[in-house]
Amino acid sequence: xxxxxxxxxxxxxxxxxxxxxxxxxxxxxxxxxxxxxxxxxxxxxxxxxxxxxxxxxxxxxxxxxxxxxxxxxxxxxxxxxxxxxxxxxxxxxxxxxxxxxxxxxxxxxxxxxxxxxxxxxxxxxxxxxxxxxxxxxxxxxxxxxxxxxxxxxxxxxxxxxxxxxxxxxxxxxxxxxxxxxxxxxxxxxxxxxxxxxxxxxxxxxxxxxxxxxxxxxxxxxxxxxx
Numbered sequence: 756x757x758x759x760x761x762x763x764x765x766x767x768x769x770x771x772x773x774x775x776x777x778x779x780x781x782x783x784x785x786x787x788x789x790x791x792x793x794x795x796x797x798x799x800x801x802x803x804x805x806x807x808x809x810x811x812x813x814x815x816x817x818x819x820x821x822x823x824x825x826x827x828x829x830x831x832x833x834x835x836x837x838x839x840x841x842x843x844x845x846x847x848x849x850x851x852x853x854x855x856x857x858x859x860x861x862x863x864x865x866x867x868x869x870x871x872x873x874x875x876x877x878x879x880x881x882x883x884x885x886x887x888x889x890x891x892x893x894x895x896x897x898x899x900x901x902x903x904x905x906x907x908x909x910x911x912x913x914x915x916x917x918x919x920x921x922x923x924x925x926x927x928x929x930x931x932x933x934x935x936x937x938x939x940x941x942x943x944x945x946x947x948x949x950x951x952x953x954x955x956x957x958x959x960x961x962x963x964x965x966x967x968x969x970x971x972x973x974x975x976x977x978x979x980x981x
């Protein structure tokens with residue numbers, strides 16, 4: 756596996772180590788305390804040589820404070836020096852692709868070479884909350900087209916005939932965000948991965964595998980990382 760995907764093993768660790776943070780609050784632990792603990796943890800694992808620190812997206816879950824990964828990541832950019840920071844992931848049906856591209860282009864401008872963007876098609880919540888987020892306009896069935904639009908914004912690579920080809924740009928970008936990931940079971944469909952992206956999809960779930968979407972002059976590449 757490519758070290759740029761899996762990370763590099765540090766010290767006595769058998770494997771490269773990374774964190775997926777939900778910033779859990781609960782009885783006796785406020786949201787402020789949970790987020791303070793997340794910041795302290797990010798500082799610690801940055802010093803210890805961990806590969807990645809990713810933040811999950813969840814909504815209307817009282818014990819999970821990471822409803823806005825981009826906002827927390829903006830704070831962590833200033834608290835860390837070398838660890839890669841990312842979302843694991845942004846639930847794409849909850850956002851216009853342009854907004855996601857702008858947010859992560861901005862993060863990548865603040866921390867060049869350290870930002871990962873993981874995307875998923877699940878709501879990250881119950882269906883009532885999903886309806887409140889999306890106002891019934893976007894569903895999981897729209898994920899393939901949303902994903903391709905997001906990649907086009909990130910890479911400034913719309914077809915010539917596309918209405919967004921000129922005059923619509925993800926600022927500050929494009930080509931800022933170097934790590935693009937498809938998380939969980941999103942790429943478990945061979946039709947989606949091969950037919951849409953030219954990739955071989957592998958389900959994540961319990962194994963924690965993610966599919967890394969990267970573009971090269973020869974076309975998309977696929978890699979797997981923990």
